[in-house]
Amino acid sequence: EVQLVESGGGLVQPGGSLRLSCAASGFTFSSYWMSWVRQAPGKGLEWVANIKQDGSEKYYVDSVKGRFTISRDNAKNSLYLQMNSLRAEDTAVYYCARKSRGIRNWGQGTLVTVSS
Amino acid sequence: NFMLTQPHSVSESPGKTVTISCTRSSGSIASNYVQWYQQRPGSAPTTVIYEDNQRPSGVPDRFSGSIDSSSNSASLTISGLKTEDEADYYCQSYDSSNHDVFGGGTKLTVL
Numbered sequence: 001e002v003q004l005v006e007s008g009g010g011l012v013q014p015g016g017s018l019r020l021s022c023a024a025s026g027f028t029f030s031s032y033w034m035s036w037v038r039q040a041p042g043k044g045l046e047w048v049a050n051i052k053q054d055g056s057e058k059y060y061v062d063s064v065k066g067r068f069t070i071s072r073d074n075a076k077n078s079l080y081l082q083m084n085s086l087r088a089e090d091t092a093v094y095y096c097a098r099k100s101r102g103i104r105n106w107g108q109g110t111l112v113t114v115s116s
Numbered sequence: 117n118f119m120l121t122q123p124h125s126v127s128e129s130p131g132k133t134v135t136i137s138c139t140r141s142s143g144s145i146a147s148n149y150v151q152w153y154q155q156r157p158g159s160a161p162t163t164v165i166y167e168d169n170q171r172p173s174g175v176p177d178r179f180s181g182s183i184d185s186s187s188n189s190a191s192l193t194i195s196g197l198k199t200e201d202e203a204d205y206y207c208q209s210y211d212s213s214n215h216d217v218f219g220g221g222t223k224l225t226v227l
Contacts, residue, residue: 035216045153045161045206047216059214095160102151102166102208109160 002026002105004096009110016086016114022079022096022107030054030074033099036081038092039109046092049081050099064090086114118142120207120219127225132197136222138207139189148209150190152181155221156203164205165192194224202226 008020020036036048049070050059058070069082079096091114096107119141128134138150152165163172165181168190178198183190190209194201207219 037216037218044204044221045155045208045218047208047218050214050216057214061215100166101149101210102163103153103161104163104166104172106153106160106162 002098004098004105004107006094006096006107006110009094009112011113011115012086013116014087014114017082017084018086018112020081020083020094020096020110020112024077024079024096024098027098027105029072029077034070034072034079035097035099035103036070036079037095037097037103037106038090038112039095040089040092043092048094051079083112086112088114090114117211117215118217120209120217122205122207122219122222124220125223125225127227128197130197130199130226133193133195134197134224136192136194136205136207136224137189138191138219139187140209143211144185145183145188145190145209146185148211150181150183151208152179152190152192153206153208154203155206161206197226199226 003025005023035050051070067085071080093109095109097103098105121139149167153161154164155161164179169181178195180193204221206221210216
């Protein structure tokens, strides 16, 4: 059974940093693109970033370019999202997702709140 | 880049059939696969359709997906509606630059 478990969310002040992690199991992690998707309170889903199987290609939504970095450790079956210079508008539940063209599996999400 | 436009809400009675549309603003709907996700209140999304019309294991065959090049849109059809189908539904596709695009979501009410 595919499992994706996010961690690392919490309350952070504007301008601060946070690192999200996603522990993957139940599939060959190194064979799949992975994604982060977020959902602001009461809003729809927004794609944040994608990373290729070997980490050689990374793509970001314009609003996070230069502030967020997606990475992975295939030896640890883990996906990460380093978030710097956080803004109030980054407040959202962040989901880790396994991709195969579209998203096939979702984690349960971790809440990030940016507020003073 | 392109946008995916969905109706804000749809409603239908139990046992009936409902169709949710997803219209691509530019470029061909057929050029990249479309996926559909269900999100019940307070829960994470789940995938109900991938690659235009494929159902993951465990998704009932009451759910079906299609694309229509003439209207440049994709559709999710749910037949034999059940109260448990009440949820938000999102379509999603991607562009040639490996950027994903989500539709704004459609709230399905089964009343």
